[in-house]
Each structure stands twice: as C-alpha cells, then as structure tokens.
Amino acid sequence: MVLLTMVLTKYALLESYFTNTLLTHFNFIILTTAVLLITASGYIINDIFDIETDKINKPNKSFLNKEFSIKKAWSLYILLSIFGLILGIFVSFVMEIPLNSIYFIATSIILFFYSKYFKKIALIGNLIVSCLCALVIFLVYEFEFIGTNLESNSKISSDFIIAMYLVFSLTITFIREIIKDIEDVNGDLKIKASTLPILIGRKRTARIAFFISSIMLFYTLIILQSTKNTPFFFWYVLLFICLPLLYLLYKIWFARTKKNYGSISKILKFIMFFGILSMLLFRF
Numbered sequence: 001m002v003l004l005t006m007v008l009t010k011y012a013l014l015e016s017y018f019t020n021t022l023l024t025h026f027n028f029i030i031l032t033t034a035v036l037l038i039t040a041s042g043y044i045i046n047d048i049f050d051i052e053t054d055k056i057n058k059p060n061k062s063f064l065n066k067e068f069s070i071k072k073a074w075s076l077y078i079l080l081s082i083f084g085l086i087l088g089i090f091v092s093f094v095m096e097i098p099l100n101s102i103y104f105i106a107t108s109i110i111l112f113f114y115s116k117y118f119k120k121i122a123l124i125g126n127l128i129v130s131c132l133c134a135l136v137i138f139l140v141y142e143f144e145f146i147g148t149n150l151e152s153n154s155k156i157s158s159d160f161i162i163a164m165y166l167v168f169s170l171t172i173t174f175i176r177e178i179i180k181d182i183e184d185v186n187g188d189l190k191i192k193a194s195t196l197p198i199l200i201g202r203k204r205t206a207r208i209a210f211f212i213s214s215i216m217l218f219y220t221l222i223i224l225q226s227t228k229n230t231p232f233f234f235w236y237v238l239l240f241i242c243l244p245l246l247y248l249l250y251k252i253w254f255a256r257t258k259k260n261y262g263s264i265s266k267i268l269k270f271i272m273f274f275g276i277l278s279m280l281l282f283r284f
Helices: 002-016 025-049 051-057 070-094 098-116 124-145 152-183 185-190 196-200 202-225 231-254 258-277
Strands: none
Touching: 002 025, 002 124, 002 152, 002 258, 025 051, 025 070, 025 098, 025 124, 051 185, 070 098, 098 124, 124 152, 152 185, 152 196, 152 202, 152 258, 185 196, 196 202, 202 231, 231 258
16 A cells, blocks of 8 residues: 555656656655565564554464564564665665655654554554554655746645645544554553553544544545536545445444454545545546
8 A cells, every 4th residue: 555655646646747856766666665664664563562462453363473483573673674764865865855864764763662652542653653654645745846847836736635635644544543443452451552442432432433534524525526527536536435435434333343343444445545546537
C-alpha cells in the first residue's frame, strides 16, 4: 500500500499538475526505497515489542520465536533502519534539500518509541500511525514540489487535492487503528496498555469510530458534490468510497465480536485502497 501510494501520488496525481519537476525517476526510486525500508523496520520493531500480545491476539500469525529469533529480528530492524536512513539522507542531500533528512530521522525515532511506549496510550498511538501514513503522500509532494514552475491557479488546485488525500488517508487510518484496538483488547490488557477500549469500553469506542466514520462520509459527500461535472469521477467516488462508507457505518453499529471488528478492518482497507487508486483518474 505504501509503494502504491507513492507511485500514484507522483505519476498519477502530481504529474497531472506539474510540468517541470526536480524528483527524477532515480531519485524517486531512492526515496521510495528509503520509505519502504523504514516502514519495514517499523513493522519489525512493533512485532518485537508485541510478542506477548500477539500470542493472544494473533496466535497463528506470530512468527517471532517460531520461524525467526528475536536476535535476528533486532539485527534486521537495525539493518533496515540504517539503510533506510542512509538512502533518505542521501536523496535529501542530492536534491540539495538537506533539511528533509529530518523526516527520515524523526520517523525512525518515532516508530521505535511508538512500538515501545506510545501505542499503549489511548489515541496518541492511533494519531501517530495515522500521521505517518499521511506523511507518505506528503513526502512525495514535498520532494516533487521543489523546482517546479506552476501558475498560481495550478498550485492552489494541487495544494487542495493533496490536502484532500492527506485528510482522507489520516482519517481512514485513524478509524482503522481504533477498530484494531477494539479487536486486540484482550492482548492489550495483558501488557496493561491504556488504549481507548480498555479505558472506556468496546461499545463506547465503537461509537466513537462510528462518529468519525460519519464525518468521513459527510466529507466524501462534499467531494462528491464538487465532482458533478466529471461523471466518471462522480460515479467512482459514489460506488467505491461513499457506499462502502455507508456499509462501514452499518457494520460498526452492529459489531459485537472480534470477528465483526476484523471484517470492519478489511472494509477500511478496501476503502483506503480504492481511495488511493482514485489518483489514476487525474492522470487518465
């Protein structure tokens, strides 16, 4: 999903606005590889700190201690982090924007402390993951924007579209993180985490997810209104975003079991996938 998001952000969305860009194919490959390596290292460190909870929440999916030793996992985490940082810093300096190195350094540090501390804190961990997912889109925009010659109207349009996708990515991820907390409440109780379902209960947390999803639907309907003059985009948003969001609200309201919340998580993945895929409509 990260790779798809970055590719479509550059080649489908941004290149439909930008005529002269600084981010070459080579630099984009380096940028993408850096992000993927740091993302992978984040998953590994998360699995390392989640060994006890995964024994309860995902007994059949946990691979540490079974197929892969913790020592090897730590080695792989360090290796991926270092290579990701090197590539991120390299592409920042090559493009003469050394301050962009901060994004990669900060992300690596945040992912470590998220896995060790912040994911156990209600809403804080959810917001961190949501912001990092939105950062994937922003990073491509940040690197692509430099050296471009845009008319003011084009720049306003591109800024608005990017902001629209940032809000979409952040919100959908935030809802999914809340749902995952409800799904994983038994394992989180074992490590004495303070996630939202543990503090206020599953039912109240589900109502919060329902409320945020309702806002997301309202937001999407506003976008739908603005696409009336582009029928293909209108029907795409209606069929692949709005209707699944309506179905999502129904599923959240009547969810009771871990299996129910697992299916809700899959619906959110579906919405995220087709939301990102909609970038193709700007290109073609």
